[in-house]
Amino acid sequence: MGNSGSNSKWWERAQKVLPGGVNSPVRSFNSVPGNPVFFQSAKGSRFTDEEGKCYIDWCQSWGPMILGHADPEVQAAAMEAMEEGTSFGAPSRREVLLAEAFLNRMPHFEQVRFVSSGTEAVMSAIRLARGFTGRDLILKFTGCYHGHADHLLVDAGSGLATFGTPSSGGVPKGFTDSTAVLPLDDIEALEAFFTEHGNKLAALIIEPFPANAGLLIQRPEFLQKCRELTTKHGALLVFDEVITGFRVGPAGAAPLLGITPDLGTYGKIIGGGFPVGAYAATREIMGHISPLGAVYQAGTLSGNPVAMAAGLATLEKTGRPGFYEDLERKGAKLEAGLRAATADTGITADIARQGSLFWNVFQAEAPRSFEKVDGSRMKIYGRMHRDLIDRGVYLAPSGWEVGFVSAAHTDHDIEATVAAVAETFKSWSSDACQT
Numbered sequence: 001m002g003n004s005g006s007n008s009k010w011w012e013r014a015q016k017v018l019p020g021g022v023n024s025p026v027r028s029f030n031s032v033p034g035n036p037v038f039f040q041s042a043k044g045s046r047f048t049d050e051e052g053k054c055y056i057d058w059c060q061s062w063g064p065m066i067l068g069h070a071d072p073e074v075q076a077a078a079m080e081a082m083e084e085g086t087s088f089g090a091p092s093r094r095e096v097l098l099a100e101a102f103l104n105r106m107p108h109f110e111q112v113r114f115v116s117s118g119t120e121a122v123m124s125a126i127r128l129a130r131g132f133t134g135r136d137l138i139l140k141f142t143g144c145y146h147g148h149a150d151h152l153l154v155d156a157g158s159g160l161a162t163f164g165t166p167s168s169g170g171v172p173k174g175f176t177d178s179t180a181v182l183p184l185d186d187i188e189a190l191e192a193f194f195t196e197h198g199n200k201l202a203a204l205i206i207e208p209f210p211a212n213a214g215l216l217i218q219r220p221e222f223l224q225k226c227r228e229l230t231t232k233h234g235a236l237l238v239f240d241e242v243i244t245g246f247r248v249g250p251a252g253a254a255p256l257l258g259i260t261p262d263l264g265t266y267g268k269i270i271g272g273g274f275p276v277g278a279y280a281a282t283r284e285i286m287g288h289i290s291p292l293g294a295v296y297q298a299g300t301l302s303g304n305p306v307a308m309a310a311g312l313a314t315l316e317k318t319g320r321p322g323f324y325e326d327l328e329r330k331g332a333k334l335e336a337g338l339r340a341a342t343a344d345t346g347i348t349a350d351i352a353r354q355g356s357l358f359w360n361v362f363q364a365e366a367p368r369s370f371e372k373v374d375g376s377r378m379k380i381y382g383r384m385h386r387d388l389i390d391r392g393v394y395l396a397p398s399g400w401e402v403g404f405v406s407a408a409h410t411d412h413d414i415e416a417t418v419a420a421v422a423e424t425f426k427s428w429s430s431d432a433c434q435t
């Protein structure tokens with residue numbers, strides 16, 4: 001298809017016309033050796049690059065492709081919708097159908113609004129929480145990523161709550177003055193924060209399974225404390241489920257944890273590979289969003305009919321009996337294989353996993369907070385990433401990101417991946433950089 005050329009040729013051209021050669025920074029291979037491979041096409045668990053080389057893909061477009069790439073039913077649904085037009089800027093039945101399918105899976109919510117990205121979903125949910133409570137302050141956690149809205153691009157030291165200082169250029173200090181940041185997995189710090197600031201807090205936002213600084217699985221009691229303290233102080237609890245929604249279970253993390261958030265944000269899977277984000281809450285809270293209420297939010301391509309069709313086909317297929325059980329079986333098989341491949345190699349490593357989300361971490365025990373992630377070990381991840389690319393296995397090009405098992409991954413894919421990892425580690429044990 002097209003003049004394929006080589007990865008390096010496309011990379012050279014890309015850097016001339018796209019900042020950093022990419023349309024999203026994490027694709028740039030900045031934190032792993034080598035340069036990006038250019039995807040030419042993808043199908044199921046695999047993709048082919050511009051040089052015709054095939055890879056087993058465990059990044060899966062960062063989460064949307066839970067069915068695998070180019071799922072035939074999703075493709076057909078999108079094509080069918082396309083034949084009826086691609087964008088109306090007016091209500092269409094598919095928006096209602098996806099909203100109904102979404103809410104059927106989320107009994108704790110009564111209404112949903114579709115937007116075009118996870119960032120937009122989170123930005124809108126925070127604005128809604130502030131409008132609903134009449135308060136400005138929001139609380140996030142170090143290591144949690146909620147998209148690139150200015151007030152959420154905030155970082156902070158660990159330990160005590162600090163008021164956010166922008167962790168991105170171009171964000172005025174004032175934009176983050178109302179964003180507080182705490183470390184994950186620290187109940188004392190959380191309680192101290194609420195004692196001092198609880199009655200000023202509009203919302204606490206958290207990824208229920210933080211998956212943007214590795215997979216930092218939280219203790220249930222920490223998440224329960226977030227729910228208890230937000231309720232006590234009249235603040236809203238926002239679960240950012242852009243990754244976990246429809247990923248870690250039929251309805252995502254909330255029902256799995258037995259915690260009902262006030263607002264949820266979604267993306268990735270609900271678009272089936274097309275740009276879709278969403279936020280959901282009770283009718284009471286959603287009643288504050290325009291055109292019903294004073295909180296404004298809009299979008300030209302929100303509820304795009306083709307994207308709705310792809311999302312609907314994806315939700316329908318993931319709703320079939322045994323879908324998540326099969327994902328769990330494959331996730332467990334991959335985890336067991338990776339652990340076996342590491343055993344007796346002298347390499348210090350662990351695997352964090354929640355269903356079909358997994359993280360290879362070169363530490364003795366997968367940490368629960370950003371502060372406990374040993375960044376110096378990411379170079380080992382980078383070495384593994386490079387060696388696996390050479391062996392036709394593609395992981396996320398950053399040790400801070402997680403891997404995704406899809407329904408399209410086969411036992412053979414898992415066995416081939418485990419064999420490639422074992423071969424890689426064995427090749428290491430013969431050289432001085434034992435890790």
Ligand code: KE4
Nearest residue numbers: 024062117118119145146147240242243267
């Ligand atoms: P998008 O705007 O990228 O659709 O969603 C932002 C977002 C919000 N919340 C969570 C929990 C997220 O993980 C994300 C986006 N995730 C990253 C990968 N870790 C997207 C990949 C990228 O930035 O290119």
